[in-house]
Amino acid sequence: MARLSDMIEEFIKTLLEESNGQLELQRNELADYFECAPSQINYVLATRFSLDRGYYIESRRGGGGYIRIIRLDMDNNDYIMYLLKERIGNRISQQAAEDIIYHMLNKGIITERESLIMKAAIQDKGIGIPTNLKDNVRASIMKAMLTAILTLRN
Amino acid sequence: MARLSDMIEEFIKTLLEESNGQLELQRNELADYFECAPSQINYVLATRFSLDRGYYIESRRGGGGYIRIIRLDMDNNDYIMYLLKERIGNRISQQAAEDIIYHMLNKGIITERESLIMKAAIQDKGIGIPTNLKDNVRASIMKAMLTAILTLRN
DNA sequence: GGTTATTGACCTTCTCTGACTTTCATTTTA
DNA sequence: TAAAATGAAAGTCAGAGAAGGTCAATAACC
Known part of the structure; x- marks a missing residue:
């Protein structure tokens, strides 16, 4: 059975594919979509979208906050x-x-x-x-x- | 651009562009235009038009009051x-x-x-x-x- | 049994508002 | 006519709200 983290990883990778290697998302929105804890998103980002794997993450807190995921050209x-x-x-x-x-x-x-x-x-x-x-x-x-x-x- | 602050920032920058780096505005007028609290304008000025970012603010209270925004050109x-x-x-x-x-x-x-x-x-x-x-x-x-x-x- | 996944409680940062304050010009009043 | 009252601005600050971050405890998997 596919684990949640894997599903979220796949989902983000599909989005990245569609958006030319760079995308912005809302942590809570994504957590709602997968019906999981918001911190689950952080776990996925930390384990699957690390620098070692060729991704760079930027984010901003507060109203209008976001998480930006950038795929690096390794x-x-x-x-x-x-x-x-x-x-x-x-x-x-x-x-x-x-x-x-x-x-x-x-x-x-x-x-x-x-x-x-x-x-x-x-x-x-x-x-x-x-x-x-x-x-x-x-x-x-x-x-x-x-x-x-x-x-x-x- | 979701944030109100960003929209107000853009608006002011456009005005500054059109007026050669210096402009005067009415706080309440601007707040009415964006349908927000007047103090929101102060927030935008403090965070986006600070001295470190290259702007200088002068103002005057009371009847006929104004806020003057000056872009520094050193x-x-x-x-x-x-x-x-x-x-x-x-x-x-x-x-x-x-x-x-x-x-x-x-x-x-x-x-x-x-x-x-x-x-x-x-x-x-x-x-x-x-x-x-x-x-x-x-x-x-x-x-x-x-x-x-x-x-x-x- | 050890690694990986998941959650929840708590924290930090950024935005926005409203109540209250201060300042200035104008008008009224003694 | 000088002082007082009024009204029209802008300023301040604490607190609510809206995001994302962290970490330790537990659960699930191999």
Whole structure:
């Protein structure tokens, strides 16, 4: 018997298919439709539409709130996906991060201006907190920026 | 666009466009037009036409009262210098930083791609350390990125 | 028995309203 | 004519309402 999560996953994927890889939905509406708890939707999003699986989620609370699901183009972005899934873990040094940015510039994934902004954001000086945490913060920031670039390329 | 606030924001921006960046309006009139509470107008002004987003509000109460909305048009380099030297100190909230990035995008100082990268770099989620330090780290990163942009433009 | 799924209670954020306050111009009154 | 009253604005703020988020406890599955 098909599990609820699977059905919701299928449903969302169909919608994504119909809407060119990007869609907005209302959490409560969807939960009503499947007669389940609203938090069930979060579970499906977390387990089936994670970054690892090639999706990016944005949302907004309050009146007029929404959840936006974006399918990322994994095939044309395998280098970035590799960076996100394997190369960058919880920590990364400034040198390593700069090397990655340099490489992305060379491959034409980002512009020179973009490379300068990114380098500024991951500098030791920029981060300005105790050294033992810097590499962790840098890894977070780096991944957040890379994810932003992924959503751009669709 | 479901939200009333967004509709009012759009409306005001159209008026501003037509009137060369400065306009006067009557709060109650506008509230009547949108069939909402007058204080809704204040909410829109506070959240969408803040100083960080590049607008300045003047008003006068009593008979013949008005609200004047002024779009700020500062030289781009001066604006960045103001951000670096005055606006951003040791700490800045995510909302304020996002408003500034939004404003820079509107003024054509940065591209949309650059704005997304910058927003990613200053997200609470991206920074991933104890809350009490986030605003400090964010301020550092923001200033580092702005400095990079400033050097680019010379 | 351990992993995966589901729910519900509680939290956070954003929007919108209404009651109350303040300010200013005009008109009335002593 | 100066002070008081009136009316016409705009401002403030707390609270209700409308979304989505989190997490721990339980249930279902393999």
